[in-house]
Amino acid sequence: MFLYCIATLLFVSVFTQSSTKRLLSVRWASFGLVVAAFCIVDFAAEILRLADWRTFSKIAFGTSLMLRLVLLPVWLVWLARLIPKAMKSIEFDTSNAATASASPDTSLS
Numbered sequence: 350m351f352l353y354c355i356a357t358l359l360f361v362s363v364f365t366q367s368s369t370k371r372l373l374s375v376r377w378a379s380f381g382l383v384v385a386a387f388c389i390v391d392f393a394a395e396i397l398r399l400a401d402w403r404t405f406s407k408i409a410f411g412t413s414l415m416l417r418l419v420l421l422p423v424w425l426v427w428l429a430r431l432i433p434k435a436m437k438s439i440e441f442d443t444s445n446a447a448t449a450s451a452s453p454d455t456s457l458s
Contacts, residue, residue, distance in 0.1 A: 350392050352421075356385035372435035377427050384424050387416045 363371060363378035394409035 350388065353385040353388040353392075356381035356388070360385075372438055373428075373431050377424075377431060380424055380427065384416065384420045387412055387420055391416055 359373075360378040360382050363373050363375055366372075391409060391412040394405050394412055398405040398409060
């Protein structure tokens with residue numbers, strides 16, 4: 350349930366940024382919503398196991414397996430591949446800002 354909240358907030362955060370300031374991709378955030386949907390299904394199946402153990406145990410096992418062995422690792426590896434690009438972008442922005450503030454403004458003379 351907590352992962353659902355995180356993935357949804359990440360999607361909203363990435364999607365609402367302008368495309369020039371965006372550090373993480375919208376495709377990654379959208380895939381995070383797929384992970385969030387599996388989290389909700391998994392949570393519901395775990396709760397519904399109280400009503401019908403045999404049926405919802407199979408559903409819970411399938412969604413947990415898919416989520417923990419496929420979707421979540423892919424999402425995290427994708428994030429790991431995006432972070433260096435984002436760091437380079439941040440370093441480039443801060444170095445441009447530092448050189449712009451360090452250079453004297455000669456247009457006023």
